[in-house]
Each structure stands twice: as structure tokens, then as C-alpha cells.
Amino acid sequence: MPAATPSSYSITIRLHTSPDYAVVGRIATAIAEQGGIVTAVDIADSRHDRLVIDATCSGFDVNHTDDLVEAVEAIDGVKVHKVSDRTFLLHLGGKIEVRSKVALKTRDDLSMAYTPGVGRVSSAIAKHPEDARRLTVKGNSVAVVTDGSAVLGLGNIGPEAAMPVMEGKAALFKQFAGIDAWPICLASQDTEEIIRAVEMIAPGFGGINLEDIAAPRCFEIERRLRESLDIPVFHDDQHGTAIVVLAALRNALRVVDKWLEQVRIVVSGGGAAGSAIVTLLLAAGAKDVVVYDREGLLSSDDDSLTGAKRELAERTNPRKVRGDLADGLQGADVFIGVSAPNLLKAEWIRDNMADDAIVFALANPDPEIDPAEAAKYAKVVASGRSDYPNQINNVLAFPGVFRGLLDAHAEDVSIEMLIRAADAIAAVVKDEEINPSYIIPSVFHPDVADTVAVAIAGEGKTSAGATGPIKVGSRSTAAPVDETGTLPQVR
Numbered sequence: 001m002p003a004a005t006p007s008s009y010s011i012t013i014r015l016h017t018s019p020d021y022a023v024v025g026r027i028a029t030a031i032a033e034q035g036g037i038v039t040a041v042d043i044a045d046s047r048h049d050r051l052v053i054d055a056t057c058s059g060f061d062v063n064h065t066d067d068l069v070e071a072v073e074a075i076d077g078v079k080v081h082k083v084s085d086r087t088f089l090l091h092l093g094g095k096i097e098v099r100s101k102v103a104l105k106t107r108d109d110l111s112m113a114y115t116p117g118v119g120r121v122s123s124a125i126a127k128h129p130e131d132a133r134r135l136t137v138k139g140n141s142v143a144v145v146t147d148g149s150a151v152l153g154l155g156n157i158g159p160e161a162a163m164p165v166m167e168g169k170a171a172l173f174k175q176f177a178g179i180d181a182w183p184i185c186l187a188s189q190d191t192e193e194i195i196r197a198v199e200m201i202a203p204g205f206g207g208i209n210l211e212d213i214a215a216p217r218c219f220e221i222e223r224r225l226r227e228s229l230d231i232p233v234f235h236d237d238q239h240g241t242a243i244v245v246l247a248a249l250r251n252a253l254r255v256v257d258k259w260l261e262q263v264r265i266v267v268s269g270g271g272a273a274g275s276a277i278v279t280l281l282l283a284a285g286a287k288d289v290v291v292y293d294r295e296g297l298l299s300s301d302d303d304s305l306t307g308a309k310r311e312l313a314e315r316t317n318p319r320k321v322r323g324d325l326a327d328g329l330q331g332a333d334v335f336i337g338v339s340a341p342n343l344l345k346a347e348w349i350r351d352n353m354a355d356d357a358i359v360f361a362l363a364n365p366d367p368e369i370d371p372a373e374a375a376k377y378a379k380v381v382a383s384g385r386s387d388y389p390n391q392i393n394n395v396l397a398f399p400g401v402f403r404g405l406l407d408a409h410a411e412d413v414s415i416e417m418l419i420r421a422a423d424a425i426a427a428v429v430k431d432e433e434i435n436p437s438y439i440i441p442s443v444f445h446p447d448v449a450d451t452v453a454v455a456i457a458g459e460g461k462t463s464a465g466a467t468g469p470i471k472v473g474s475r476s477t478a479a480p481v482d483e484t485g486t487l488p489q490v491r
Helices: 023-033 062-073 086-091 105-111 117-127 129-135 160-176 191-204 218-229 238-254 272-282 307-315 346-351 396-405 415-428 448-457
Strands: 011-017 035-044 050-061 078-085 141-146 179-187 207-210 233-235 264-268 288-293 334-337 358-361 380-383
Touching: 011 062, 011 086, 023 035, 023 050, 023 062, 023 078, 023 238, 062 078, 062 264, 105 117, 105 396, 117 129, 141 160, 141 191, 160 179, 160 396, 160 448, 179 346, 191 218, 207 218, 207 334, 218 233, 218 238, 218 272, 233 238, 233 396, 238 272, 238 334, 238 358, 238 396, 238 415, 264 272, 264 380, 272 288, 272 307, 272 415, 288 307, 396 415, 396 448, 415 448
Parallel strands: 141 179, 141 207, 207 233, 264 288, 264 334, 334 358, 358 380
Antiparallel strands: 011 050, 011 078, 035 050
16 A cells, blocks of 8 residues: 655545544544544634544545545544545635736826836837847746646646646746746647647747647647747756756766666656657767657567657667567666556566666656655665655756746757756755765755756857856856856766
8 A cells, every 4th residue: 555645635624523632632543543644633623512623634545535534533422524635725716826016006107117108118129129028027937838638647638627737837937936937728739729829929928838738749849839939948848857857867876876878778658758858868878778658668670660659769779679668677777757657566676677776757646656665676766756755856947947048048948958957956966965865956955946047048149149158147046066167067
């Protein structure tokens, strides 16, 4: 049975009980005996004839939380009044809002912020369109665009159901990089319509973050938009994931004393994320990467492969390994999963993989293997979950990536930028800090966003034609750089 964690499926049970304070202990015991975790027991109201108690606890899934409620209700003298899911409570009314940056308290304020003063600013931008980055929100804004076709691990659930995810993304942009991001959920899954829609809204944004668009359509959309727009287009499911995976792998290899160029890597999942991970790993120096997908192990000598899978096979699997996932793991040093729950068996890590194996089980919300099970045999384990060590989370990448792109007035995103971002994230973890349970910094680490922003901006050409070092806004940075201002090289 999976283990419950304080942040997994959290509920608050409002209880009416007899006026006996010993009932608090019985409630906590009943929850613990069912495998739940008690995070708080509060007496909301006390009367001569009854107590009102709020018991906050977590289970490992929805069914388990139902079991916890039943266990509490089975206690003599306890009646369940209401059960609140804390995740749903957090989403009531949405997670983001729009606020004005300027005071509008007088007629004078209004005359400058709106008519007639705003007309002067509009006229100036009409003469010099590049000034829109300076004089409007464009210079600090990102459109988070989805069609709802590949949301988390939930699949094609549509634009309305995708909205909470896009709202969350916008909130993270603001929290970690000070960027104003806007959820754009499109009511179409037609490639041409999506491309045209983004092209039409692009003048109001400094960058486009494509999100949760199914493969292979997402590849075409990203490629075409990069060609047609003069602002950076970044598909976070691909490139954000790839950046953080490479960063984590750099440090995991430091732990096991292996080198990227020498290890055998198996990537489970040949979709958007898997393809981007493979591309970045190869660009960073990996030599032996094998991809597993629905067709089995992808190999260039498999004539049945077509399209994106054929292209992926041509770039990987130099030993021409064929078969299922277990076959691919023979002698493998690294497993990277961006596929589906419960694909990886613990005994394959033990029996098939090389010594000091590295396992990244990143399927969301349920990983390819329970991290606790993988840790029995693997030296380093990471997942996408916040309730286990080594969370590989895109929030480590995309806020800083866009901060750097916006501040440098960049027009595109290069593979070199992505590698620099990955190396910057890896370098945040100091030599004295690194261990099997700490290969990647926390998403709340204060240096991450600024460090990535500096790495992305780097030294090069901006859209304005300037060359040389880029100072990233007025934001301070504690990036781990040497006396020359260069990010250190890591594995």
C-alpha cells in the first residue's frame, strides 16, 4: 500500500462529539490505525452538551480518505458533520487576479492613465512599436496557452478543465519571477486554428508558454510559431521538463561518480517530454540513450515506426536493442520515466540495472514506480512529487527561463540556452550539500530563478541588436559564479 504524506490528499473532517476531551485522542488514533497522517486536531466549538472538532488529515488517494472518514465515524459518540477537501477549497474563486499598478484616485491620475494622456503613449508606440515592451505590460507578460488535450496525466480533458492548471502556472510565474502570466485556454484542437489564435494575440505578450498540448501536434505548433513570431515560444512540457531532468541527472551522476558520456540511459515515453529530454541529453553529451514507448524499444531497424517515433529512433539506441522495458533496462545506469503509472517493477532495478542505479519516475500525478519502492534498490531516486525528496518540477526552470528571455528581449530559445539553464540549476546544489536525497534544489530556493535568468540571458545578441553581457533587470542574483562571472562546469 502506498504511504500517505501530509501534502497528498488532505481533508478536514468536521465532527460533532460528546463533551469528552479524551475523544480527541481516539480520533487521532483511529486515523493513524488506518494509515492516515493527522496534521491538526482543533476544537472549533465547546458546549456543555457537545464538542465541534476539526480533524485535518491526509490519505494516499481519494478512496483512502473515505476510509479515514469511516474510521472516525465508527467511534462511539462521534458524528461526521461535513468533510472538506482542502485542495478544492484552495481553488474556490480561482487562484489569480488582476490588480492595477497605478493609483487612480483623482481626475489627474485618470487623465494620465487613461484619456487623454494614454493617447500620447499609443501614438508613440505606433511610431516605434518596439517601445511596447517598455511602455506596456508586454515587456513582462507571458501567455500560457493550451488546448486542454494533454493535461497532466489526465489526458484530453478540454480547455475548461485545463484552466486550474494554467491558473496555477500563472501564479508560479508571478511568485518566482515577478512575471505577469495569463491563462489562454483555446476551444480548438485544430493545429492551424491554434497557430492563428496565438499569432493574433502575440502583440500583447513578451513570450508564449505552450502548455499541455498533445504530441505530435505540439511539435508542429511550436515550430510554426517560432518561425512566425518575433517573441520566444517555449513549450514547457518539452523544454522545461528537459532542463530540470538534465540538471537533476548532472547531480545524480556526481553522487554515483559516473559521467553522462559513459552511462546507458532508458527514457520511458516518446511523447513531447520524452523527445525533448532525449534531444537535450544528446546535445549535452549523452551517447547511449534508448527510448521505450507503446511500440516497445524504439530502434531505427524497426520498419513499422513512422513520423516522430521514426525520427526519435534514428537519433537513439545505438546498440539496436529490441523488446520491452525490462529488456531495455539490462545494464542501464539511468531510468527516466515520463510515461504512465506502475510501468517499472522494483525487481527490474535490482536484477537488470547496473550498480548504483538512478531512477527518475516522473509520470504525473502517479509515477512509474512508488519512490519508496524504487529506493530499495536504486542509489538515487527522483519523482515529480513534492512529498518525496528530489522533486523534479518544471517550476525550477520556466520562471527563470522567461525572466531571462524577457529581460534580454530575446526573440527565440536555443538549445544552448536550455543547457545553460540546466547547468545553472545543477550548480545551485553545492558540493558540500549534494547527497542521494538532495540532487536538485527546492522550488523555493531563493537563488534558482535569478540564477537561471542570468544563464538564459548569457552573453549574446538581443532583439535590439546589442551584444555583450546582459544585466537581468534590477534583480539581484546569488548565482554560484567564479571570479570571471562564469557558471562552473558540472557533469
